[in-house]
Amino acid sequence: GQNIDQPTEMTATEGAIVQINCTYQTSGFNGLFWYQQHAGEAPTFLSYNVLDGLEEKGRFSSFLSRSKGYSYLLLKELQMKDSASYLCAVPDSNYQLIWGAGTKLIIKP
Amino acid sequence: IAGITQAPTSQILAAGRRMTLRCTQDMRHNAMYWYRQDLGLGLRLIHYSNTAGTTGKGEVPDGYSVSRANTDDFPLTLASAVPSQTSVYFCASSPTSGAYNEQFFGPGTRLTVL
Numbered sequence: 001g002q003n004i005d006q007p008t009e010m011t012a013t014e015g016a017i018v019q020i021n022c023t024y025q026t027s028g029f030n031g032l033f034w035y036q037q038h039a040g041e042a043p044t045f046l047s048y049n050v051l052d053g054l055e056e057k058g059r060f061s062s063f064l065s066r067s068k069g070y071s072y073l074l075l076k077e078l079q080m081k082d083s084a085s086y087l088c089a090v091p092d093s094n095y096q097l098i099w100g101a102g103t104k105l106i107i108k109p
Numbered sequence: 110i111a112g113i114t115q116a117p118t119s120q121i122l123a124a125g126r127r128m129t130l131r132c133t134q135d136m137r138h139n140a141m142y143w144y145r146q147d148l149g150l151g152l153r154l155i156h157y158s159n160t161a162g163t164t165g166k167g168e169v170p171d172g173y174s175v176s177r178a179n180t181d182d183f184p185l186t187l188a189s190a191v192p193s194q195t196s197v198y199f200c201a202s203s204p205t206s207g208a209y210n211e212q213f214f215g216p217g218t219r220l221t222v223l
Contacts, residue, residue: 004151030208042199042214043152050209087151091208096142096167099151 002026004100006088011106012078020073020103022088030091034062034073037102038084046073046086075105083107112136115200115215122190122222130185130218132200138213140206141183143167143175145196146217152199158183159206190222 003025012018024032031050035043049055049064049071061074073086085102092098113134122128134141139160144152144167154167158177172194174186183202187194198218203210 033211042216043212044214045211048209048211089152091210094165095206095208095210096154096157097152097210097212099153101149101151 002090002092002098004088004090004098006086006100006103008101009104009106011108012075014078014080014107014109016078017074017076018078018105020075020086020105022071022073022100024069024071024088024090024100026069026090026092026098028093029066030095032062032064032071033089033097034071035087035089036084037087043087078107080107080109113200113202113213113215115198115218117218118216119219120221122187122220124190124192124222126190128187128190128220130187130198130200130220132183132185132215133181134183134200134202134213134215135181136202136204136213137180138202138204139180140203140210141177142201142203142212143173143183143185144199144201145169145194146199147196155185155198157206190220192222194220195222196220 034046037043047062087102088100089097116131143155156175200215201212
């Protein structure tokens with residue numbers, strides 16, 4: 001079967017750096033997605049990793065290690081607007097996304 | 110219309126009633142999806158459609174049905190609502206149904222079944 005684990009909640013300080021981890025177990029591997037979801041809103045796409053390594057996109061970076069079944073999302077220079085839930089997802093064998101429960105990130109001034 | 114829309118925004122429904130949640134996209138995406146999101150759980154796929162005229166069952170399809178008569182519309186029907194169907198429902202679409210299928214989400218419908 002497939003399983004995705006993320007921490008339930010994290011707290012960080014404005015201006016700091018935070019790393020949100022995601023571990024997954026899949027029967028095959030077709031990439032890993034990160035989405036951002038602000039409270040009361042819809043998820044929005046952040047990143048997609050299919051090869052090992054770090055991909056940087058502005059203040060956000062996403063890392064993947066396929067051999068370890070592990071990914072993280074790195075957020076730099078945190079801003080109050082980064083307070084949101086961050087969802088990790090992987091496609092199953094039919095390419096339908098299996099979602100983690102999400103990590104709620106709280107930013108404090 | 111720009112993107113993907115859902116209606117209604119919210120609804121309170123008596124148990125046993127029939128309800129259709131509407132979803133329309135104008136991006137000409139081939140694939141569409143219905144998810145439910147409950148506190149403490151990840152998004153769970155109810156039904157999906159890889160292309161107009163085809164549908165498939167997701168993780169939690171019981172009590173729900175869908176149709177995909179054309180590219181733009183993907184309604185979700187609850188034949189006889191039960192309280193356990195109280196949830197936030199998101200419709201999403203993606204250009205293709207392959208492995209890289211960045212999904213675009215509608216604003217959601219908050220449904221309460223009493």
